Structure formats: C-alpha cells, structure tokens
Amino acid sequence: MLSRIDQQIDTFRSAANLRAYRQQLLASNIANADTPNYKARDIDFQAAMDKAVARRGGDLAMATTSSGHLTGAAGDGAPAGARVMYRTEYQSAVDGNTVNMDVERSAFAENAVHLEAMLTFLREKLRGLQTAIQGQ
Secondary structure (H helix, E strand, O other): HHHHHHHHHHHHHHHHHHHHHHHHHEEEEEEOOOOOOOOOOOOOOOOOHHHHHHOOOOOOOOOOOOOOOOOOOOOOOOOOOOOOEEEEOOOOOOOOOOOOOHHHHHHHHHHHHHHHHHHHHHHHHHHHHHHHHOOO
C-alpha cells in the first residue's frame, strides 16, 4: 500500500526538489552579482526531470557502506538527474562576472511560480489520498 502511495507522489516530489534546487542556484547567482569572476549557474529543468522520471523505472542509486563514501549526487548537493551548468554569457563584464540581473530575476520569479504550483499540486494529491484513506 505504501509503495502505491509513494508512486502516486514520486513525480511531484522529484519536480518540487528540482525546482527548490534551481531556486537556490538562482538566488546564489543574484547574491553573487557583484563578485568578480563569478559564473552564473543553472540547471536544465526539463532534462533533469526527464532523467528523474526515467530513473524511477529502475533505481540505480549507489550503495554506500561507509559514512566517508560519496553520495553519487550530481555535485554540490544537486538532486539526482540535475546537472549544474554555467549560464550563457549575454554581455561580457570587465570583472569576468556572467550574472545578468534581468535574466536572473526573471528566471527566479518564473521558477518561484512553478515551485508554488508544484507544491499546490502535491498538497492536493495528498489531500485526495487522505480523503480516500479516510473513506469520506
């Protein structure tokens, strides 16, 4: 029974985790807008989501037998399936910084709306499962 419930919410959970991680990357870009030689980073959400959905068919997670082993994540605590890339530079800066505040703010706002929608979908899915379990 629990595995069926987990299957029901797995896609929403993966999407919410990816959106939250992307929000962290975008916030980091905005915070480092004045840092010399900082390179703006982002993930391709659709590609990461496709990998997460494909991975769901067969779990290929690395087994760790010691606390010193690496987790096998995509680096910097990225959720599985997310590959952090550097953003394309639109206009070169003298200090080597590639953060374009207009692009970053727009991506941050768009991602925030998508994250809020994903959390709303997840909340409604859980509410529906709770109603089904309680038999109301």
